[in-house]
Amino acid sequence: MQQTVLDRADPLADDVLSLELRGVDGPLAPWEPGAHIDLALPNWLTRQFSLCGDPADPERYRVAVRHDPLSRGGSEYVHRFLRTGRPLEVSLPRNHFPLLPAPAYLFLAGGIGVTAVAPMLRAAVAAGARAELVYVGRSASAMPFADELCAAYGERVRTVVTAEEGRPDLAALAARTAPDTLVYCCGPASMLADAEAVFPAERLRTERFRPREREFAPAAPFEVACARSGRVVEVAADESLLDALAYAGLPLPSGCREGVCGSCELAVLEGEPEHRDDVGAPAGRMYACVSRARSPRLVVDL
Template sequence: MSANVNEAIATISRKQGARAPLDGEPLTIRARRDVSDSVVEIEFVNPDGFSLSAWKPGAHLELTLPNGLVRQYSLCSDPDEIGSYRVAVLKDPRSRGGSAFIHDEVREGDVLMVSGPRNNFEFVEAPDYHFVAAGIGITPMIPMIEHAERTGATWKLSYLGRSRASMAYSDSLASRYPNKVDIRPDDEFGFPNLPALLGEPRDNVKIYACGPEGVLKALEGIVSDVWPADTLRLERFAPNDAEALTKNRTSFTVKLTLSGLEFEVPEGRNIVEVAEEAGASVIYSCMEGTCGTCETRIVCGEADHRDSILTDDEKNANEMMMICVSRAKSARLELEL
């Protein structure tokens, strides 16, 4: 689609008060506030006063920071209120520069380039939910909880963290939903007994979990053994298996069906890098298989999935792949790019 057509669509959308997803557009920080001893909430608005794009629980924004870093943060505001977006950012002591910059440098009135919303943590309708949030993993859960409450679904939240002071939104959640929210800081309860928190396996429930990798791996182990298939849905901050990204990196051939380009991906390279060098226009971000920006349709061939987004069923369907980390099991792949 041409730039002129894109601009025409964007102009019509603005006049109608709706927006297509943002693609690196400037948003103004209207408010900034501390929501725990290590988490800051940032509220974005359109500087022209127009409404923002609609979104659903589980979506995230991609921020391009003035220092050149690109980071993804879950939306924690109300999807029905598209006059602004809110995200919450943990100041990670192991920060690679993103969260530290936001905490130390970003202020009200600043303008950041924003893309999205995008959603790799789709919230599906179910009669019963168990939300398990650890630390900053609470952020995508808040819109999910509000949706479950509005629709009359049964739900409960197990919220884990270091201390109450570190747990963003814990007071407001506990006061608003006193019989459904279980706040369990480690300094009061010790390390969580996850099997006890989940209870007995049952049908017709979805467990949504987000947080540090150790908690997510433990949940996967517990649920996969005894719970019904497709009960657990996760959002990760880091690759599920970082070592797997560098194993068995044999070469393979890729054909891009939309551009007609064809090239070999050698064992030391990834599809994104080689496709760009061949002249393809590729959209990507994290290069770790965690953000979903580079998701691409498979036309022919079998993918070697190494991302941390697709479910097992989605990987077995072999319809889409994340080309920043995933490779090929077949000698040749054809991709819709």
């Protein structure tokens, strides 16, 4: 974890705060567009936020936090209780949504999803690529960075206020998008579903706030052998691997506990995991908060 202090907390839009975190022990770890960090809050919760500042600034990170009315305690704490000067621990940046090289980009952002997409637009324009952003929000006052992005990139940015215009016609947008264009989409599930319905899968990259609703076979118990510690842990059908390891005194870092952040990544040495995450676990890895085992036994690097 990296030690930071909250330097600034400024309102950006309705129910959205900008937080600037300054490194206490010197430069912070570098990051690239699409990356996020885990922020350990003083109320013992850890939450994930996309980095939306300047990757060239090694002294500080910037994130934006929308107050969720259904908050599980994270965004509510940030908005009601967090004050400047507070020391805060943050993780090293992780990036499951990297900006890949392409001659052209179409960025689709819904609401607070703009935080992941805005640094991508800046990087794409700086690289000389053709780039366009369609930014969707329920009202103009609820769209952070809208004025800043429109001022900086002019006609490259189109804002859509759904309360006045309805949702954008992504099918028409897909029909006029050149075949050499990579499409990046971050926003609510409905926007991602609309994008997945009209853009070719090989050209579409998405990042989710919440896991997709999917059905899996009934959970079964399994055994996990921890290679480095020599421990063997039984995982019951009604508990997660993450919880079973924690109860056994082998806790892993964790954030979302929903399979979307990747903070609980675990190396699998033997056995076949059943992947239930929305990150897309690389070969030989699994996310312990939601994923389980297809084989009766797993051997993990722990």
